[in-house]
Amino acid sequence: MVVDRPVRFNRNTNFNPIYLRDMMIKLLKDHPEEEDSMTTTDLAPVATQKFKPVEVDLDHLKPRMERLAQARKDRDILAAFIEMEEKAIKDELSKLKGTDGRIDGVVVVTHRPIKQYRFAEFAENYPDIYNSYLEPTIVDKLNKDRLVKDHAALLEPFRSTAFKVA
Secondary structure, X not given: OOOOOOOOOOOOOOOOHHHHHHHHHHHHHHOOOOXXXXXXXXXXXXXXXXXXXXXXXXXXXXXXXXXXXXXXXHHHHXXXXXXXXXXXXXXXXXXXXXXXXXXXXXXXXXXXXXXXXXXXXXXHHOHHHHHHOOOOOOOOOOOHHHHHHHOHHHHHHHOOOOOOOO
16 A cells, blocks of 8 residues: 555544554554655755844833833732742641631632542552553644745744743
């Protein structure tokens, strides 16, 4: 069986995932990729255009930048204080073996189980049980480098930007 393009499976069918995994392994073993024919352009994406920074003077924003720097310092101090107070309240609630904390008869804080689990922590403590529930899956993955190489002009309006304040 010669494969010229990636094999696509209909998501709406109920294939056995183990069969699909075994079939993909067989395809890879029967038709290994020829590494000798690869070039550096296959390995690295082709840059559409080199980005050229455009510097502008923002001297008129100096007071605003100073206020921003001070607000960030204040935010960090306040975040640390909030975290410390929340931990103290949570610890007291746990110490009293409660789930709902009241002040003047009104519930002001809760600490209850939710329908989410810490599976990574469970896996560390019970690896045998965790592994017995693992199921093989097939996941589609976008080949971003090839898409950028083939459709750079179409992707340009979708280029992300990052805003950073020094």
